[in-house]
Amino acid sequence: MYDDDFLDHLQAGLIPLLPCWGLAEGAEVKLLTISENATFLASDPRGTRRVLRVHRPGYHRRDEILSELAWISALIADGVVETPRPVERGDQGGLIAELAHGAETREVVAFEFMSGREPTPAAGLVPWFERLGGITARLHLHARNWTQPKGFSRKIWDFESMLGSRPLWGDWRAAIGLEPAQEALLERTAARLRDRLDGYGKGERFGLVHADLRLANLLVEGDRLGVIDFDDCGFSWFMYDFAAAISFIEMDPVVPELMAAWIAGYRRVAPLSAQDEAMLPIFVMLRRMLLTAWLASHSETPTAQELGHSYTAGTAELAEAFLSREG
Incomplete structure (x- = not known):
């Protein structure tokens, strides 16, 4: 599923979505990780950064994704854990955007960027x-x-x-x-x-x-x-x-x-x-x-x-x- 051509398609498809999460013109997208989903880092010339998660089709339903984001938001509000905040769309509102690929539509969610490194x-x-x-x-x-x-x-x-x-x-x-x-x-x-x-x-x-x-x-x-x-x-x-x-x-x-x-x-x-x-x-x-x-x-x-x-x-x-x- 995640061959180079497909990843290039996802990366290009994310560019038109970037303004809805507050990224300025000239923003760039690069791949971070591939696991269940494909995760990208978007950065613009002003220094705004967002982590974009493109969901694998056929795994989580839309209501399941929204439920995950609801728990994250509650954990942040209650001061339970330090974790990146989901970013709401500034154009239509809501937390999920859609990326078309042929007959498939993939859900995309954005998070604030958190700096740091993986412990080893x-x-x-x-x-x-x-x-x-x-x-x-x-x-x-x-x-x-x-x-x-x-x-x-x-x-x-x-x-x-x-x-x-x-x-x-x-x-x-x-x-x-x-x-x-x-x-x-x-x-x-x-x-x-x-x-x-x-x-x-x-x-x-x-x-x-x-x-x-x-x-x-x-x-x-x-x-x-x-x-x-x-x-x-x-x-x-x-x-x-x-x-x-x-x-x-x-x-x-x-x-x-x-x-x-x-x-x-x-x-x-x-x-x-x-x-x-x-x-x-x-x-x-x-x-x-x-x-x-x-x-x-x-x-x-x-x-x-x-x-x-x-x-x-x-x-x-x-x-x-x-x-x-x-x-």
Whole structure:
């Protein structure tokens, strides 16, 4: 989907939309990232900058996008987290513009620009994960107490929508380079995950979460830890947010330290029971298998092309250790 010609088309198509978000003539657009969506940075000669997210068709409905933006706006208004503010259109009002591509129409949303850099393992993640634990706890407290506006709708991230009968990111069995022995191993792992999640239950443990607090969606500058990209926010287990935070670094030896720091930061803000803590490795394995499915169903993305077979092999390695611990 996201070949160079198509990205050039999206980039050119955004230019006529720029004035509606307050960008002056002569503004330029450049690609930032490709994941579920394509994200661009628009800059004009006056120094105004906007981050533009072009939504992938067939994923989020319009009401789901508006629901995400409603939660972001509420979080900003309530001082819960530092995150870029959605920018309303100055011409017609509203928060969504449309970009035509053949018979398809893609929704486009704009955000204020937030400076900063992605934290990296080389720079030392443990202090940031303690901060992230506190931020996550504040997000969860807000989600538990916030009155959702009428028509609020976001996807549900439970076992069935991740690894089960209605997978939103594709079937993990289509994983890149998956071998028969690995598939059998992951089948046993999925069955064990289902059992553990059924035993854990939902109820008060399940609610609105960011669901993608990975390093790429964090921006640090000085002592500020900003959070971006609520595109995957939805209803899931609250503890799933930790697993999302270690996406793609699940096998790094620092992960136990990151988990301890995250728990400590969380408990400074909100309760976290021993049972919740014990479930964190379960969610790490769940997330790892979900990402393995995502890479297969998004094989055109740079992330999938970079990781490919090696990530699938690592998933099998983690699954073997997981089953060994589970007994």
